[in-house]
Amino acid sequence: MNVEILMVALLTAMSTSLVGVFLVLRRLSMLTDAISHTVLLGIVIAFMVVGDMTSPFLVIGATVMGVVTVYLIEMLIKTRRVKEDASIGVVFTFLFSISVIIISTRFRHVHLDINMVLLGNLEFVIFDRFQWLFIDVPTSLFIMGLVFVLNITLLGLFYKEMKLVSFDYALAGTLGFSPLIIHYVMMTLVSLTAVAAFNAVGAILVIALMIGPPITALFLTKTLFKTILLTMGIAVFNSVIGYQLSRMMDVTISGMIASVTLLTFVIVMVFARKKGLIGRFVHLRKQKEAIAFATILVHIKNHEDTETAHVELDRETMHAHMQWRKEYLDKLLEKGRKNGYLKIDSGIVGLTEKGESYYRRLSFVKRGVLE
Amino acid sequence: MNHVFKVEDLSVAYDRQPVLWDIDLDIPSGILLGIVGPNGAGKSTLVKTALGLVKPLSGDVRFMGEPYSKVYKKIGYVPQKGSVDWDFPTTVFDVVLMGRYGHIGWLRRVGKKDRQATRDALEKVGMFEYRNRQISELSGGQQQRVFLARALVQDADIYFMDEPFAGVDVKTERAIVGLLKELKANDKTVIVVHHDLNTVKDYFDWLTLLNIKVIAHGPVDEVYTKENVRRTYQADTLMSMEREINV
Amino acid sequence: MFDLGYTLQIVILGTVFLGAISGILGTFVVLRNQALIGDALSHATLPGIMIAYMLTGVRSLQVLLLGAFISALVAMFALNTIKKYTTIKFDASMALILSGFFGVGQVFLSQIQKTGGASQAGLSRFILGQAATMLRRDVYFIVIVALVVLLLLIVFWKELKLYIFDENFYKASGLSERFISGLLTMMVTFIIVIGIRLVGVILMSALIIAPPVAARQLSNRFYLNVGIAGFIGAVSGMTGTYLSATRANLPTGPVIALVLGGVVLLALLASPRNGIVKRYVQIRIFRSRIKRYRKLIHLYENPGEVNLDSKEYTYFINHDYVKVEDGALRVTSKGMKRIRSIKAVD
Structure with missing residues (x-):
């Protein structure tokens, strides 16, 4: 067992599912699909500017692009000419295809493999290391750790506000909070978390990690706080089990974690005492x-x-x-x-x-x- | 009588469709006002515009001479029941507590006083024993009571309620009316969007008949006439102007 | 006009048919507000493709597509079950199914990559698609599927139309909901399955969503929407394929998606009917006129209620919109004209 890989998996799963709780409750789940794809364009553009694959500007560029995606989708919905889900589909495929075209024409020789971006590769995260003073950890672990701390801190500070906005957006406005600010803080966190999770799990599996644990937890809980706690627990459970299974069967770790996520959801959906199918x-x-x-x-x-x-x-x-x-x-x-x-x-x-x-x-x- | 809520020259349009047109309202304090009109008359929009949720095309809304953003703590709001997700993982107590958030403000935590206010409000609407239920387990009438309690803890001077009687049982409706009268008795001003003409006289002491424009506004005995109601329910407004032009 | 190589001609034939039929079918899907189901289903095909390959060891397109088809149907069944029996919101279940199925597919893919030889290279093509390597019989297969779907659409046109516009009325008419929604799902799955080989699982949604969205800006008639969407899909398919062939390393799927995105943008901004630019200007004019002539309209609607010496009417009196008649303010015919023109900005 490689502790470092497992740690990256755990931190990724916990950070993503934490923001996922609010996405699910606000019915914005499919935004993750859009964001996780379009951040690629942010990475590509930032890379074209700075020319360095390890620059922190790539993370910033990608995060900004994620927020821009949300903004574009909202603008399209506001025209009232395009429905919500169609807006998501139009915007993200457009931005994503731009990035694929740029990559395949300009960066064929650079370390920016589309398959890698889409699928991620937990197995390789240990080779790219962050070294500073006596610290020597995988870069992914360092970044994911930072993102996790940031997510927890912001949630701790704005728990009350985020809860209010998620439950009753309009009321938040009338009570003197600015729901729009909280909304964009949330979207920035989602975007940043998706970017950070990129290396490890790729653009598509990050969606399962974000959405899976919260909707599983929702079968079993009746308060937001418990939902968040249980979500984290499920995220940890899925990562550990997924990691172990993948090592036993010698298959992709991230794919296995996503599969286990799906499986725990199905099991809970069937057997949950009150809200389950049975x-x-x-x-x-x-x-x-x-x-x-x-x-x-x-x-x-x-x-x-x-x-x-x-x-x-x-x-x-x-x-x-x-x-x-x-x-x-x-x-x-x-x-x-x-x-x-x-x-x-x-x-x-x-x-x-x-x-x-x-x-x-x-x-x-x-x-x-x-x- | 001092006017707690004043609307001047208010017009609201979605795109080029006028929803509210040239609204002038003077609402004195301590009254129980019903806003009545057909579907699409702009009743909800009027309330939302008053609370700053919808941006007006022109005109001005003032509470005790101040804009909404300055006095929001003194204004309570009961939105339509359907405006939130009742499967949300939260308890009755939590939802009512949210009404206190405006007083608590950014970043600060919920205090003892807020919890006490929440308990009192729950008692008042008869929902205290349900405080630990998840809101998904409530009936329509109970949901409305929770919303009402949430407005009560705001400890406001003016209350706006959007269709509080929609989809509730007879018992709850009676309880809500009792509560509204009690609020009025305590010198609060209550403004209720309502759709049932039959009960107007029993429930309210003031009435606004609205259909994009204000058709009539004043004490219910003066306003609630056959002629006024007829005018309200036949679109005699800018809408008709539009029709005229399009033909 | 162009000197198209034989391979390119074949590929264009495929993308044109695919574009047209996805646009046509997409109109039904998008109008039902289910635009992203296509996205979920296309991702959900991955495990089916991999399992089909593992079971048969054959890389024949038809066999893999059968696997994809079954897998997408399972996903659809899961989505319906969650929707019907739980309180989980539909978008959340879509997101999980999309990504979870994809994860399962990846597990199988990594298993195949471990044991399989050169043949595994073909499988990852499903993720981004690779039109350039299409064989002639693959393209014929696409054409046939497209024609079958088209035929089904024509046969059940009336029912589908009713179902999309008024589900309740459809049910009340005694028609089988299960049949029609099943038919629609089947057809969408079919199209997705044949499309992913060309443009990949991710960009397949562009083909289904973009043409109807663009078409919607151009017409309000249903059958015109369907026709325009089909046309846009076909033309974008052709243009995209051709453009991608002009330069080395340009992948077909993304270029088609880019063209489609451009068409949507153009339609949104510049549609003569409801283009954003036109509407923005109209709304602006409307708003400023309303602000300027509010009092005039007020007088028109409340004749006799306005105080004669109200200062607010000086401007209107000076401009002959209002005159004093029998001791009251009256809107003149010029004023009437003005009021009418405010609403008729078009």
Whole structure:
């Protein structure tokens, strides 16, 4: 196990998912798709200016380009001639193709391989090192560390403001905060984080790292603070497991981390207790059954003590009057009898004491909808 | 009567479509005002413009003689329920607490006083026992109560409410009306965007009939006449001018 | 006109057909506000391509595309499930599916690269596409798929149109929603799958999104939108391919995307109908006129309510827009004309 690679993976996953929480909550997830592609143009342009692949100006240029992308997309939406998602698609493919064209015509010999940029390469991050005084760490680790600290610090300072803007943008404006400033601070952080994550995981997988852990966490939490904590936990879990699996199978680390991210999401989506698929299905079935049972009670109440009671409430023919399948009705009747709500006297279905009181508690009866 | 809220010559347009036209309003303090008009009459836009959320084409909005940015702490806002994401991971308590953020200001933390105000407001709207629920678990009426509580903790002098009765049950509607009357009794000014003509007389003491222009404005007994309502609900405004020209 | 080499002719044939059909189909997708689904699906094809290759060991385009197709369908199914049964927002699930599937694809790719020989080179072409190395039968395949999709569009035109404009009405008409949305998804997946070999997974979205966006600026009629989008797609495909052949190392996909971007920009800025420049000027004029003549319009709408000695009307009286008649201010016919002209800036 290479601790340095794992550290880079961990810091990348934590930094990206941290900003990702807010992107998801603000329904801006697909902006990451745009930003992560267009920062390439920023790198290319900055490189053309400074001519040095290791210059910090590349990071700055790329970050600026990410923010410019957001601005362009918003401008396009504001014209009200192009919808939101179409704006994203138009802007990022345009800017991205410019960068690919520049790279393939002008920089074929330079260390700027498009595949590398798109896919990233965690395996190689340890070779590019940052050395200063007694420090000797991979450059990626250093940069990612800085970005992580910056993200945490800004979030700590502006937690209240970011929460407010994410939940209710308009209210933030009326309470004297400037949502626009907070918005652009967020976008700058997203852009910077995407740029920093570039080396390690590339333009496409960074999206999974940003969005995956937050939407997984959202299945399990009910407050923003817990969502953020759990998001980080999931990010760490995904990186560690992804790293281990990739070493065991000798395949790409970043690809494996993204795959594990997808997998944890799917597992949580299916099994989350309340909001997961199984939980929902069970809930839906219970709800359906409760409504069906209420319908039976209403049917009984409508016909008991009337002249047609012996026909309408005959256990054998009742299903025909209600136009239900017999098996289904029988199942419910049986259940109701077992639980003491219904009684069956010589083939005629009626309510027990308990059934009567349950009927009165039914919300629509109380509100008088049926009376 | 001193005028807490004054609108002069206000016009708002989206592109070249006038949404509000030549609005003049004088709103004295301590009244319960309903703004009523058909869909697309600019009711919400009027509120949003007052709160600085929409930029006007011309005209001026003043609160006690000051622009909004100077007095925002004295103004509470209840937006339409649909304007936020109710699946957001936050609790009832947290949402109401957000109403205090304006008083707390940038960077500073939430204090004891803010939490107490939040608890009081929750009690007032009857939502205290739900304080730890995630907001996604609330019914429409409960959501509206939470929004109302959030406005209450702003401890404002003027309240703007955008369709607070939309999609709520009868019980909640009654509770909200009671609360509005209580606010008024405490000398607050409450301005409510409303769409149900039948309840206007019972709920409000002042009424603004709006359809892009102000059709009528004043005490409800004077304004709420058949003729005024008819004029409001037939587009007798710049819209008709536009139609005239296009034909 | 141009002296096009045989290979270039073949490639152009492919990109023209691809451009046209993606533009046409894209119109449906973009009008349904699902522009980015294409982006997600095209990224999601990667694992399918890799698995198909690993299973068969064949690099035949058709086999790989079958894998891509299945993989995209799985992604679509996942997206629909998340949308239907969870509270996760659609854009977030798209982002995760896009990137997560791509990650899975990369895992397989790295597995193939470890064991495979020279053949693996062809696989990474799917990411950015490589039109120049297309074979003739690959292009014929594209043409056939495009024609089939076109035929399907014509057959189900009425239903698709209704579905896009008014989903609820469509459902209320007793037509099967599942069938039509499934059909649309199938067709989009088809087009993406044949397109990625040419322009790659990333820029495929440009082909689907840009032509309809440009066409939308030029016309409000649906069938014209479809036609214009197809035309823009075809012409951009041709121009892009030709331009990319003029210089060494110019990749086809990005050049096509660039051309498309240029067309969108042009259409947005200069459309005679709603061009941004024209609209900006109009709005400016409108706003300044409104500010200037506000009081005049006020008088026109509230005759008799304006105080006779209101100072604000001096300017209008001096310019004959307003006159004093029977002790009240009246808008003159010149004033009426002015008011009318304000709304009719076009």
